[in-house]
Structure formats: C-alpha cells, structure tokens
Amino acid sequence: MRSFVEFLSRIGCILVIIEDVREVKLLQVSQENIYIEFKNVNSDLIQTTHISLPGKFTIPDTNVTFQSSKQPVFNLRLKAICENHIQLSGFNDEMQEKWCKKELSQLSFFTFNCINCNNTIISKDNFSRLNDMPSEHWEELMDYWHCHKPSINDTNQLNTDLYSGKFKHTLRPIRTELLLGGSYFLCLPESLELQITMNNNDKDNKEICCKKCRHVLGEPTKDELIKLYKWNLKLNKNNKDYETFDPVDDILMSLLTFAKDQSGRYILISYNQTRLLLWLFNTGLRISTSKSHIMTNANKILYTMNNELITTAKQTHNMEEITVQQAPFQKCISQLQKSNEALPISLQKFDEWSVSYLQLYNHPN
Structure with a gap:
C-alpha cells in the first residue's frame, strides 16, 4: 500500500490518495492521523493502519467514504482547518542559509568539527569575526559595488588587508575573520594552519584535508583562500549535540x-x-x-x-x-x-x- 496526503489550504481540504489496495474503509480520524481498514490487491486479509496528517487539524465532518475512479487507486477528501496554519512560500522573506552569521552569533559556544574524526577545525578561538558572503555568485555583482571599490591610484587603500596589492574582484578576510557562504566557509590559510593540511598529490586538483585523519574538507580557491564545504563538517553547539549539513x-x-x-x-x-x-x-x-x-x-x-x-x-x-x-x-x-x-x-x-x-x-x- 502506498499513500499520499496533501492539505489544500486554499479550499480548506485534506486530500488522501491510497494505492495498491482492493478495498479501503475510513475507520477514525484524529487531529494528526486517519485510521483505515483495507485489503491488498492480491489478498482477502483485512488489515488496519494509520496514515499521518501533515499537521494538526480540526475535521468537522468524518462521515465520508473513499472514492475510486479506477482501481487500485482510492481518494478521500476531508474538509479541515489546520491549527496555526500560515500560508508559506518556499522562498519567503524568512528563508535563510544554514549556519549563517545570524544563527551562529546567537550561540554562546560552537565549534565546527571534521565530520569523519570529530577533530575541531573552526572555533571562536581562531575566529572572532563572522561575516556572511553577499551571494554564492557574488563576483558577478562586484562591478556594481562602486562605493566599496577603491581607486586604482589610491595606494593607501590598496595596501590594506581587504585590498592587498590591487583590486582583484575578491573578498579577502583578515586572519581572525570567517566568511560564511551558503554552502562553504572561506578564510585565510594561516587561520587554520594547525587544523588542516594540503593534499598536493594532484597538482590540478588540490585538496584541503583534516590534519588529524586526512579526510577531505574542501579546496583552495584561485585567490589562495581556504574553502571548506559545510557538508564535510558538523556543528557542535554544546559538546553533546551535533548538527550536519545535507549537501x-x-x-x-x-x-x-x-x-x-x-x-x-x-x-x-x-x-x-x-x-x-x-x-x-x-x-x-x-x-x-x-x-x-x-x-x-x-x-x-x-x-x-x-x-x-x-x-x-x-x-x-x-x-x-x-x-x-x-x-x-x-x-x-x-x-x-x-x-x-x-x-x-x-x-x-x-x-x-x-x-x-x-x-x-x-x-x-
């Protein structure tokens, strides 16, 4: 038996679709589940099960039956009110990147550890400043940032930590600064010299590895910065609970x-x-x-x-x-x-x- 449930918020209705059954009967409805009795396609055995609903619902009328336009597919519609329902969009204003500056700044303690051996790679001890990258594709926007772009003739500005040598369309952090991208962290090599090592076996494909276990964590950038991918690390918030990043x-x-x-x-x-x-x-x-x-x-x-x-x-x-x-x-x-x-x-x-x-x-x- 396969099932699918969707709350159709615009019409205040729960749609239930059940497949691979010969018969199905609604037994009971609770706030979070529906209970059914069914027979599989190739069996006369009567079975019971419950199907989870996507939230908590008030369902005023449960005197309904499953309908079938073609076997073995049955559907059921239930008028329903979802508790605390807010009409959401996958790209609403509250969408934020995981492990961004706002999230990490609210933690009194955190480290990022190697996902393989749990060795500490990033901590507040080696990074006192956190800053979000403007975009995963930020270089495309650099020509529009005139207010931050120094004059080529201004040698004082060009020799600062941020603009070393000349303006190269790159963001260059200081030693104690960690730049947070949507899927990676960016920092200077000297910021993590005790935690990482470089794998130079392939000159065309250099890798940044955990110094303890040699697990690959990321790669160097063309600007000689360290890029660590979030899915190769795990966040330690309190020395007990660890959180990972799904690629x-x-x-x-x-x-x-x-x-x-x-x-x-x-x-x-x-x-x-x-x-x-x-x-x-x-x-x-x-x-x-x-x-x-x-x-x-x-x-x-x-x-x-x-x-x-x-x-x-x-x-x-x-x-x-x-x-x-x-x-x-x-x-x-x-x-x-x-x-x-x-x-x-x-x-x-x-x-x-x-x-x-x-x-x-x-x-x-």
Whole structure:
C-alpha cells in the first residue's frame, strides 16, 4: 500500500490518495492521523493502519467514504482547518542559509568539527569575526559595488588587508575573520594552519584535508583562500549535540534563491558532463507520504536527466545553469528518487517529468 496526503489550504481540504489496495474503509480520524481498514490487491486479509496528517487539524465532518475512479487507486477528501496554519512560500522573506552569521552569533559556544574524526577545525578561538558572503555568485555583482571599490591610484587603500596589492574582484578576510557562504566557509590559510593540511598529490586538483585523519574538507580557491564545504563538517553547539549539513540543501537553496530573486523556476545543474534539470512547480505545501515523512513547507519539484527534454526546455524557459560539487549532485539525485519512489505510482510522473517533494533542511534518513 502506498499513500499520499496533501492539505489544500486554499479550499480548506485534506486530500488522501491510497494505492495498491482492493478495498479501503475510513475507520477514525484524529487531529494528526486517519485510521483505515483495507485489503491488498492480491489478498482477502483485512488489515488496519494509520496514515499521518501533515499537521494538526480540526475535521468537522468524518462521515465520508473513499472514492475510486479506477482501481487500485482510492481518494478521500476531508474538509479541515489546520491549527496555526500560515500560508508559506518556499522562498519567503524568512528563508535563510544554514549556519549563517545570524544563527551562529546567537550561540554562546560552537565549534565546527571534521565530520569523519570529530577533530575541531573552526572555533571562536581562531575566529572572532563572522561575516556572511553577499551571494554564492557574488563576483558577478562586484562591478556594481562602486562605493566599496577603491581607486586604482589610491595606494593607501590598496595596501590594506581587504585590498592587498590591487583590486582583484575578491573578498579577502583578515586572519581572525570567517566568511560564511551558503554552502562553504572561506578564510585565510594561516587561520587554520594547525587544523588542516594540503593534499598536493594532484597538482590540478588540490585538496584541503583534516590534519588529524586526512579526510577531505574542501579546496583552495584561485585567490589562495581556504574553502571548506559545510557538508564535510558538523556543528557542535554544546559538546553533546551535533548538527550536519545535507549537501542537497546547497542545490535546493540555489533553486529557491533563483525563484525569489529572478522569478525563475528552472535550474540546470551539472557535474562531470552529467546534467539534471529541476523545475520548481509549487512551494509552501503541507504533505505526508507512505513512510510517514511529514513536510510542512514542501517544494514540489519536477526533474529530468533526459537530454532531449533539457534541450527543449532551454529554448523556451528562463534557466539558471550552475556547476556543482560531486556530493550535492549525487545527494540531490538520491533524494529526488527517494521522494519519487515514496509516492503512489499514479503521482510519480507529470508528462515526461518525474515528480518529487523536498523541503529545505528537512530530509528523511
């Protein structure tokens, strides 16, 4: 049996879809679950189970039955009021990057540790200043920052820590400063000389590694800064609880930011000549799936790796194209497929596109 539940907020209705059953009967409804009795397609055994709802609901009328336009698919509609429901958008004003300056500044203590051996890499002991990067693609905006751009003839300004030598379209932190990007941290090599080491085995592909276990943490930039990817670290808030960064959130944040800033719904991501096209179809959804994974601000994302469909879409739609690291690319494909497989088969495809639901910073294990 597969199930899918969505709260249709505009009409105040819960839609329940159940598949791979021969019969189904509604037994009971609570604020957070519905209880059903069913028979599988190839069995006469009567079974009971519950299906999680995507929130707490008041349901005034439970005297309804499942309907079926074609077996083995049944659907049920329940008039419902969701407690504390706020109409959300996946790219609302409250969307913020994970482990940003605002979040970290509210912590009295934190360290970032190697995800492999737990060795401390970043702490308040070696960084007293935190600053957010202006954008993951900040270099494209540099020509517009005239108020921060020094005159080439102003040698006093050009010799400061921020503008060493000459203006090179780079942000250069001081030794005790950590720059926070959406998916990475940026700092000077001397800021972490005791915590990291350089892997120079491949001169064309240098890597930054944990000095204790040699696990890869990031890479040097063309400006000779240290770039550490967040998914290679874990946040320690109190010496007991650790928080990780899912690589798929790097791509999901890019998709939502593109939708918010440029009203674009398509993003083409690539890694090593492999391409994946994402279509942000809808945002701010309340859903639950067969495995009781609940999302209260889900994004409906259609996706394809079909090159012919990608070529056609590029000709007709405004599209952002980005190249990403291996970890977020592979994790994105994995999460999209996992989400798609959890849906009833009747909901897995939209024309030639595959359907999935993802929520920023909320992914099933």
